[in-house]
Amino acid sequence: MDNKPIIYLDNAATSWPKPPAVWEAMEHSMRESAANPGRGSHAMAVKASRVLFEARKRLARLFRIKNPNDIAFTLNATHALNLAIQGLLKPGDHVITSTLEHNSIRRPLEALKRKLGIEVSYLTTNSQGELDIHLIEKAITSRTKLIAVTHSSNLLGTITPIADIGEIARRRNVRFLVDSAQSAGALSIDVEAMGIDLLAFPGHKGLLGPQGTGGLYIHPSLELEPLMQGGTGSKSEAPEQPTVRPDRYEAGTPNTVGIAGLTEGVNYVLKETTEAIHAKEQQLTFELMEGLKHIQGVHILGPDVGIERTAIVSFLLEGVDPSEMAFLLDQQFGIAVRAGFHCTPLGHETAGSYETGAVRASPGYFTEKSEIVSMIEAVKEISRTLRTIN
Structure with a gap:
């Protein structure tokens, strides 16, 4: 860092x-x-x-x-x-x-x-x-x-x-x-x-x-x-x-x-309290999902926005290897996420992402709303750049 x-x-x-x-x-x-x-x-x-x-x-x-x-x-x-x-x-x-x-x-x-x-x-x-x-x-x-x-x-x-x-x-x-x-x-x-x-x-x-x-x-x-x-x-x-x-x-x-x-x-x-922690993390999660779902080529895994979940958002960007996405987010935008199979290959089979793995972003209680906005903007920029190249 x-x-x-x-x-x-x-x-x-x-x-x-x-x-x-x-x-x-x-x-x-x-x-x-x-x-x-x-x-x-x-x-x-x-x-x-x-x-x-x-x-x-x-x-x-x-x-x-x-x-x-x-x-x-x-x-x-x-x-x-x-x-x-x-x-x-x-x-x-x-x-x-x-x-x-x-x-x-x-x-x-x-x-x-x-x-x-x-x-x-x-x-x-x-x-x-x-x-x-x-x-x-x-x-x-x-x-x-x-x-x-x-x-x-x-x-x-x-x-x-x-x-x-x-x-x-x-x-x-x-x-x-x-x-x-x-x-x-x-x-x-x-x-x-x-x-x-x-x-x-x-x-x-x-x-x-x-x-x-x-x-x-x-x-x-x-x-x-x-x-x-x-x-x-x-x-x-x-x-x-x-x-x-x-x-x-x-x-x-x-x-x-x-x-x-x-x-x-x-x-x-x-x-x-766990109630307050979950409420904040879920709000951040929904905001991240809402922003990502409007980006061309992004596919979000798991329950839809509005359905209760923990603070985990796994997604794919069409045409981009998840490991490459994680690398770009880290090196170009200073954003730390996890890419790969997350030690759950059966989960990826279930979600339909076994061939590629996925990018996982997981906010926490100390995550700021501005950081969620930065994550969304970073994925937009990567998507826009790749479309321009292709």
Whole structure:
């Protein structure tokens, strides 16, 4: 960037900028409480333990979780999803998922198909990413152990009706895993009301924390096999992993400094409210879509303007490779977007963009309306230039 202004529209990958309190808390933690939490009784170790406990309390409040100790910290949502999927499923189990899913769900499932012989049903959505929940009910068999879906597509922005799916899962006695990578911090989530047994979330996106943070909510009635074995600071005399939560799922030294920052990110979300955050992001998203749809050659993926979605706008410009478009936006206009397949090839098949991939622009809570205007004008200029050349 070399101190040049940047218009950051890649919040679906990592949110930026962060609230000042986030990096201030990280610096304070590094200076004052960077010891190993739960591994000692000296003052600094106790401070470190409090950092983790405060983060769990804030997250429990945000997601309406009764017991903060039912939250296990992970490196990111991918780590959390692997813990949920690999920790739950056994040979012969059946899983229901959708064609919207990120590779963080698809690849662990495919790995267990090869290793354990589990069966996976991929339910196809329409081109806007809408899933007919009646297909879920029909797909359930006596061997169905898990329903795993994203709360919002990282390609299309489509919002999945997880409360309705949770009701089906609860009624049919099937466990329910939700990937909230694109919704945590932007949409209201109530694990009890929505029937969620497992909630995977990243810290570095809508929760406004640093990279290398995230977590998994695990319903108190559910026991998972740990993804890793090792030191926990509790039951150190035992050769097996302890059963007490959250230690059972948090082997090794945690990212205390990062979690200190995550706490402040969650505090910011709680103060602003997910309702206010979603309202602003959705308005920015609709303004971007409205501007792009009038540009010759532009095709926008996902739900139409006016239909609720998260802050994701994926699009194609006829005759332009998405990677070239992203390069031009960056180099000529200082606009950061993401191009390619967004780790969801099935999603691109569903949307009809598998041959090319797409350009994804994702506003955030700190995006200004003027930046949306600049993005629209940049795409207009690229389109106009290419038409002139051709």
